[in-house]
Amino acid sequence: MARLSRPTPPTSSLPPLIRLANYSTTRIEQALQNVRAIYFSQALPRLPAPAKPHPTHLIHDSSVPDSGYASAEEDDELEEDEDNDIDLDILRSDAFEREFALRWLTAFTARSDSWVYDPDFPDEEDARAQLVDSAASLLASFAGDDKEEALTRTFSFPLCHTDGKENGPVEVELNDAALLSQDHTSVGLQSWGSCIILAEQMCAEPAAFTLSPGLKHLRILELGAGTGLLSIATAKILQAQQVSSEVIATDYHPSVLENLRGNVTTNFPSSSQTDAPVKVMALDWQNPVYQPPLHQPFDIILAADVIYHPEHAQWIKRCAETLLARPNPTDRNGGVFWLIIPVRSTGRHEGIGTTVEAVFPYAPQVHSSSFEVKSAVGSMSEMELAILSASKVGKHSGIGRADESGYSLFKIGWVRSMSQ
Secondary structure (H helix, E strand, C coil): CCCCCCCCCHHHHCCCHHHHHHCCHHHHHHHHHHHHHHHCCCCCCCCCCCCCCCCCCCCCCCCCCCCCHHHHHHHHHHHHHHHHHHHHHHHHCCHHHHHHHHHHHHHHHHCHHHHHCCCCCHHHHHHHHHHHHHHHHHHHHHHHCCHHHCEEEEEEEEEECCCCCEEEEEEEEEEECCCCCCCCCCHHHCCCHHHHHHHHHHHHCHHHHCCCCCCCCEEEEEECCCCCHHHHHHHHHHHHCCCCEEEEEEECCHHHHHHHHHHHHHHCCCCCCCCCCEEEEECCCCCCCCCCCCCCCECEEEEECCCCCCCHHHHHHHHHHHHECCCECCECCCCEEEEEEEEECCCCCCCCCHHHHHHCCECCCCCHHHCCCCCCHHHHHHEEEEEEEEEEEECCCCCCCCCEEEEEEEEEEEEECCCC
């Protein structure tokens, strides 16, 4: 890793973005290290400078006269260290330099896709991607530098009943916490475009998502709940229609779960953790543990923007195979899994959505009601999860990331295996 001698002003150390292609990854790494050294150097007590080497005898004879040169060098070094500290304090408090660094980091990450995937430098793709992650981490550090920077967002979705009449809106208040500066797996601390789009659609057409009055108690699960927007909106839709239900919001990262619990409390302040309309549980897709209340099947599973690694679709499918209610004599169709993902045609996550279609085959027919459910227990092994329908949703102004061109919404359910 490149090392810096002492921090320099961002205006002189950060390379011009218009000529970014002319700078090596080492040079850009040094520039990012410089910004981190200025604003986010460790807050540990200052350690003394290393002692000068002495002869290797056990007892240092302090009676030996000092020529004066050695002590003079040490005094100069101490004065230089003190000057560096003063310079750093002045630099850190310079509002212009700080604002310049913020603007540079923001612009750098915004144009990162074209720089990372430059066809003229294919061998540098990984190194450049790591530098973009480092810049994003610095931005998150700036956001987290002030604990009051966490953003409170209020969403209001018009709610339509089964008769088509609008009722009062579904309002959800969420804390979008700053991403953890040293942990890129904490993406669930913020609300992403996919979950906003799906929540809007569920409120507009509850019946289309089986969120309407019926004869049975509904069990609903959200995978990768993040801030909890989908789970909270679902619970409020069902409350407005007086539908008996149990909603479980799951995620993996401890900080995400803590923020999620806080959002549930904010939206249902009069409820305790035991009787809240939304319960929060930890669930690791790769190594799932199905402890109560995850030990029983769910009528509806929701997931938004949960595919950002090639293995995620496979992990999620295994969870859905265990958790989604299977067809039975009283419910011919079984449960439904709603999955929405952003369409990204550029960048690091380009084409990642195709892993969904690779893992979940398309059903031969649009609806799963064409097959007959046998009463024998063994017939359940003949079922597999497949895509019953898929639709494209256009991007909404002001919602989602710049690299998102729209969204793919999948309705996934049980069908008879073609191999049977």
